[in-house]
Amino acid sequence: MAKGRGQPILQLVGSGFPLGNGGWSGDQMECVTALMPQEVVRQDVEAIAAIYRNLGAPVAEQMVTRALGELALTMTGIVEKVRAQDLRDVARQLSRLARLAEDIGLISLASIASDARTCLERADGTAFSAVWARLMRVAEQSLSPQAGVADVHG
Numbered sequence: 001m002a003k004g005r006g007q008p009i010l011q012l013v014g015s016g017f018p019l020g021n022g023g024w025s026g027d028q029m030e031c032v033t034a035l036m037p038q039e040v041v042r043q044d045v046e047a048i049a050a051i052y053r054n055l056g057a058p059v060a061e062q063m064v065t066r067a068l069g070e071l072a073l074t075m076t077g078i079v080e081k082v083r084a085q086d087l088r089d090v091a092r093q094l095s096r097l098a099r100l101a102e103d104i105g106l107i108s109l110a111s112i113a114s115d116a117r118t119c120l121e122r123a124d125g126t127a128f129s130a131v132w133a134r135l136m137r138v139a140e141q142s143l144s145p146q147a148g149v150a151d152v153h154g
Contacts, residue, residue, distance in 0.1 A: 039108065039134065041141045047105030064104060068143065071100050071109075075139050082132065091120045101142070109135075109142045 052060040074097045081090050094117035101110035112135045119128035 037134075037137060039137045039141060041109070041138055042107040043142075044105035044107050047103070051104075067100060067104050071097065071104075071106075072143050074100060075143065079136075087120060091117045094120070106142050108138050112138050 048060075048064060051063060054060075055063060074093060078090055078093045078097065081087065081093070094113045098110045098113040098117070101107075101113060112131060116128060116131045116135050119131050
C-alpha cells in the first residue's frame with residue numbers, strides 16, 4: 001500500500017555491489033536514507049476563473065464545491081477497491097476521476113489518474129503500484145482544504 005505524505009520510503013545506499021554469494025557486505029548496509037517524495041501539483045487556475053466568470057460567484061462556488069466533493073467520493077471509492085484488490089471497475093473509475101479533475105483544472109491529478117488507468121489496462125502491476133503511490137500523494141494535496149481550488153474568483 002502507498003505511504004502517506006511525510007512517511008519515508010527507505011533506500012539502502014552502499015558503496016559496492018552485492019557479493020557473489022548474494023549477500024551484502026557490512027559496509028554496504030551502514031547507510032540508510034529516508035526518501036520523502038514531494039509532488040508539485042499543477043493547477044489550471046483559468047478553468048476555475050472561467051467557471052466563476054460564466055456562472056457568477058455564488059453559483060460557481062456551489063458548482064466547484066460539488067465537483068470537489070464528487071472527486072473526493074470517487075477517489076474514496078477507488079481507494080476502497082484497490083485496498084480490497086478488486087480492480088474490475090477501477091479503470092473506469094480512474095477515467096471518471098481524470099475527467100472530473102480536468103474539468104476544474106487539477107492537471108496533475110487528471111494526468112496521474114489517466115496514467116494509473118493505462119497501467120491497469122496494460123496489466124502492469126509494478127507500474128500501477130508506483131503510479132498509485134503518486135496518485136495518493138497528489139490526491140491528498142489536490143483535495144486538501146489548503147489547496148484553495150474553490151477559493152479562486154475570476
